Amino acid sequence: MLNEFSSALNESPCTQSGARAPFSYQLDDTEFWRHIPAWSEIDSKTFGDHRWQQRNSITTLARIRETLGELVGSTLIDDIDAGLMRTRMNLRLTPYVFSRINWANAENDPVRRQFIPLGSQFIADHPLAMDDSLAEDSNKVTPYLIHRYPDKALFLPTTLCPVYCSFCTRSRVVGGSTAVKSKSTYGAKPLGWDSTFDYISNHPEIEDIVISGGDVLLLRPKQISQIGISLLSIPSVRRIRFATKGVAIMPMKFTSDIEWVEALREVSRLGRDLMKEVSLHTHFNTDREITVWTSRAMKTLTDIGVRVRNQSVLINGVNNSLDCLRYTMKKLANLLIQPYYIYQHDLVPGCEHLRTTVRKSEGMSLGLQGSMAGFNTPRVVCDAPGGGGKREISSYILYDQEIGVSVWTSPAAKPGAIFYYYDPIHLLEEKGQAIWANPSAIDSRLAKVRAEATARLDFAE
Ligand SMILES: *Cc1c(COP(=O)(O)O)cnc(C)c1O
Ligand code: SF4
Numbered sequence: 431m432l433n434e435f436s437s438a439l440n441e442s443p444c445t446q447s448g449a450r451a452p453f454s455y456q457l458d459d460t461e462f463w464r465h466i467p468a469w470s471e472i473d474s475k476t477f478g479d480h481r482w483q484q485r486n487s488i489t490t491l492a493r494i495r496e497t498l499g500e501l502v503g504s505t506l507i508d509d510i511d512a513g514l515m516r517t518r519m520n521l522r523l524t525p526y527v528f529s530r531i532n533w534a535n536a537e538n539d540p541v542r543r544q545f546i547p548l549g550s551q552f553i554a555d556h557p558l559a560m561d562d563s564l565a566e567d568s569n570k571v572t573p574y575l576i577h578r579y580p581d582k583a584l585f586l587p588t589t590l591c592p593v594y595c596s597f598c599t600r601s602r603v604v605g606g607s608t609a610v611k612s613k614s615t616y617g618a619k620p621l622g623w624d625s626t627f628d629y630i631s632n633h634p635e636i637e638d639i640v641i642s643g644g645d646v647l648l649l650r651p652k653q654i655s656q657i658g659i660s661l662l663s664i665p666s667v668r669r670i671r672f673a674t675k676g677v678a679i680m681p682m683k684f685t686s687d688i689e690w691v692e693a694l695r696e697v698s699r700l701g702r703d704l705m706k707e708v709s710l711h712t713h714f715n716t717d718r719e720i721t722v723w724t725s726r727a728m729k730t731l732t733d734i735g736v737r738v739r740n741q742s743v744l745i746n747g748v749n750n751s752l753d754c755l756r757y758t759m760k761k762l763a764n765l766l767i768q769p770y771y772i773y774q775h776d777l778v779p780g781c782e783h784l785r786t787t788v789r790k791s792e793g794m795s796l797g798l799q800g801s802m803a804g805f806n807t808p809r810v811v812c813d814a815p816g817g818g819g820k821r822e823i824s825s826y827i828l829y830d831q832e833i834g835v836s837v838w839t840s841p842a843a844k845p846g847a848i849f850y851y852y853d854p855i856h857l858l859e860e861k862g863q864a865i866w867a868n869p870s871a872i873d874s875r876l877a878k879v880r881a882e883a884t885a886r887l888d889f890a891e
């Protein structure tokens with residue numbers, strides 16, 4: 431049965447290095463989930479029901495074991511067990527995404543790597559990693575609103591998600607506590623949102639609202655309407671975006687949760703009446719997450735007039751191959767999902783094995799430019815640690831590649847300030863690694879970088 435799933439993966443630069451264009455953009459329309467022993471009898475209608483997906487989501491090691499049966503050995507199960515003792519994120523996968531994992535090669539699987547930690551793959555955190563790497567808490571203006579940029583704000587109505595990603599930038603608050611991290615998670619509390627709507631009304635310079643979390647997929651239809659209508663009714667708000675991984679990890683939500691879709695349709699219609707944009711930002715990282723179910727979800731979203739864009743994270747061992755990334759972006763574009771951002775992995779703890787260097791991301795950016803329509807070419811950005819906001823990956827003012835330190839400014843969000851991003855130490859050349867291993871050597875080298883950065887600041891701005 432395993433081979434059945436492998437052969438469902440069509441030939442592309444993601445399955446075969448060195449594969450040559452033209453590639454097939456054919457979508458997997460097989461009953462791929464049947465290769466999972468527990469779901470071998472599940473028919474398409476059942477699999478396509480969002481309630482079944484939610485009820486059968488995998489949240490414990492015991493469930494992984496039961497669901498996979500003989501498909502995997504005890505070595506892998508023990509490795510997952512060790513991973514769960516070290517991760518800051520809860521375990522949660524929908525059956526859809528769980529069955530997109532090629533369990534015959536789970537160790538190196540790009541989907542497994544995003545959602546299920548293996549103890550053997552952890553690497554010590556960077557000494558300068560930060561819990562709140564983007565300094566969001568310092569830009570918090572209400573319990574649910576982050577206001578960093580002059581004309582846009584980020585509304586976080588919930589910290590729960592239908593899946594939990596090992597690389598989550600908000601691992602400090604998203605999902606429940608784990609063995610190594612306690613959190614103050616919150617669910618949707620609509621009665622508490624008024625102060626957020628008031629703040630936005632009282633700050634007419636705010637034109638764009640991102641509604642994220644957590645994931646808006648878990649908001650009730652009533653809450654989608656409440657948020658959408660309240661925000662669109664504020665005269666100064668011109669655009670709103672709902673952020674959800676749903677299209678990538680539970681596409682059947684958009685074809686089987688009629689009430690939720692109706693709520694979004696109502697918000698979209700109001701947006702059109704007012705000449706305001708209502709969009710949905712989703713999050714695919716690999717082509718493996720794209721199937722015929724994606725195109726069904728997109729048919730619905732296109733019908734209701736919601737524009738869909740994608741934001742990916744560049745993740746080591748998941749999507750850091752240029753040919754595969756390019757193919758994935760084009761495949762998304764073909765489904766009317768516009769590639770928008772590819773993020774440099776944030777400098778958060780617990781996922782050092784998943785980060786890459788700024789140099790690597792620059793290479794991706796160079797290789798993506800010019801290889802597809804300009805409006806489908808994602809911008810590769812680094813969200814500058816400390817609250818500098820998103821910066822074009824090549825716009826650093828200084829990059830000491832040997833020790834992996836890049837220096838950023840942010841004239842629009844924080845004029846006059848300097849921000850630093852640190853590459854993962856294990857990916858540096860030996861000489862750079864040796865400098866980090868020597869406290870006085872690294873201190874003086876960092877002091878040198880800081881002095882040089884300060885000297886360049888006036889010039890850069
Ligand atoms: C990313 C982000 C936004 C939206 O920025 P865009 O570049 O328009 O996508 C708004 N506020 C915060 C705090 C953000 O991190
Ligand atoms: S869906 Fe987004 S917010 Fe939720 S765990 Fe993944 S990255 Fe974090």
